[in-house]
Amino acid sequence: MQLNRRVAFATLALLASLNVSAHAILTDSTPKANGSVAAGHVALTLKYNSKIDQGRSRLLLVAADKSETPLAITASADKPNELDSATDLKPGAYVIRWQALALDGHITRGDLPFNVTPAP
């Protein structure tokens, strides 16, 4: 009984540590959080610390007037840690509301605010 409990505890501890490492955490992005990009056709890249299920993750562009536009994610097998998209943007304040499904089945969410400045 004592041994079984110890094994069960060790298994739980191992699963917990695996979960932490497998969660999708945003590590870098283009544009940067609170950064600026010039108006026009803008490439969007969100980089995570682990592989992402690109087909079942979501990117939503929220404009200053609160209007929401789903962004198509460009699936790329050679960039498994990224969610990539591109869209035409006018000057203003925007938020990318992202929802990332990691391969461990956990979904993480976040907001990436940025500004679009007039094209030079």
Ligand SMILES: [Cu+2]
């Ligand atoms: Cu997880």
